[in-house]
Amino acid sequence: MVRENILASRATGSLYEGEPVAFLTRHGKERVIAEVLEPDLRCRIVHVAGYDTDLLGSFTREIPREGTQIEAARRKARIGMEMARLPIGVASEGSFGPDPILGMIPWNRECLLLIDDRREIEISGFAQGRAMSAGSPCTDWNEVVEFSMGAGFPAHHLVMRPEGPEDPRITKGISNWTDLERVYSQTQAVSGNGRVFLEVDLRAHANPTRMETIRKAAVNLLENLRSRCPSCGMPGFSAVERIEGLPCADCGSATHEIRADLLACVKCAHRAVVERDPGRAGNPLYCDYCNP
Structure with missing residues (x-):
């Protein structure tokens, strides 16, 4: 089939006009998702709160994520749909690691999954790109300042813990220089080796670089939703x-x-x-x- 026939199937009308769509998040992602999906699909993104999504896996490693990225997104979507009592839901899940080409650049891959129980379908969108996701041990305040400036602080929030990257004593969401200096003093005082470990907060509301990648994943999801099957007319x-x-x-x-x-x-x-x-x-x- 030639591309023209495929493009012709991308209907501008929406199967989701007026539909409420559950979206479970604690980290402000509902805004960018709604900005992308609502105008074109004419749906309504319903922000579902009241559930700690960090229980499904945290970027600070105290709670490991179970299963694959898309499986985690599916669990989030199902929880949101159940809490909102809606047959349609969307969920977002991110992952971080080295870039897939050279393995040297911090990389972020975002998945957005829509589950539609009325039509018994799942449709996903993806985006990936360079991440702001560094971490480093620091032995004095000057090293803290140097790392923070290189990490895009305070636009990108920080996480600090004593001694090393696996210490469970974590302070998250450090978002200004006053708090950074205060937390550094407190954390360094309880560090057995005199060091603190500083890293970029990877939660979406604390990491604008990641939030932009989530927006791009929403654009990809929208494109896939608008692409109808030439045979049965389903989106995706x-x-x-x-x-x-x-x-x-x-x-x-x-x-x-x-x-x-x-x-x-x-x-x-x-x-x-x-x-x-x-x-x-x-x-x-x-x-x-x-x-x-």
């Missing part, structure tokens, strides 16, 4: 696999560059291969014949 007709094989500009052999996407319906068995940019040649750098 989106890429599930990348297909290599862009022909080399020099020799014409298949390169490792992405040639097309495999799109699949979340409800029926319909699939389609969509060329990304027909006629474009691949870089010989990624050709096994030209660059063995």
Whole structure:
């Protein structure tokens, strides 16, 4: 199927007009989610509070997350739907680690999952990018100041604990210089080795870099929701696999560059291969014949 036919299925109308959609969060994510989804879907994001989502896993490591990122998002969505007594819910889950190419850059991957029990479907959106997620031991106030300035403080909040990165005595959400100096003095005083461990707070409301990546994941979710299956009309007709094989500009052999996407319906068995940019040649750098 050609791309034009796929794009033609992206209806501007919404299956979710007037629908309340549960969104469970303690960390201010409902604002950016609503800003992206409500105008186009004409739905209503219902902020669900009253549940400590850190119990499902905390970035400060005292409570490990169980299962995969999407499984954690599914649990959050289900809890929010149950609390709000709604058949439709959205949840967000983030992860941090090294970048997938060089393994040297702090990286953030965000997942946004919509569950629609009326239609018995799940649709996800993803975004990833450079993270503000550093951590460092500090032995004096000058090192604390140096780290904080490099971490984008105070826009990005900080977390401090004595001695090392696994010490359970944690102070989160440090958001101004006065509090930072006070917490440093208190934490250093109870440190057995004279050090404190300082790290960036990764909760969304405390980390604007992460919040922007969450917004991009919401944009991707919206795009997937607007893409209807040409066969059954369900939303969520989106890429599930990348297909290599862009022909080399020099020799014409298949390169490792992405040639097309495999799109699949979340409800029926319909699939389609969509060329990304027909006629474009691949870089010989990624050709096994030209660059063995």
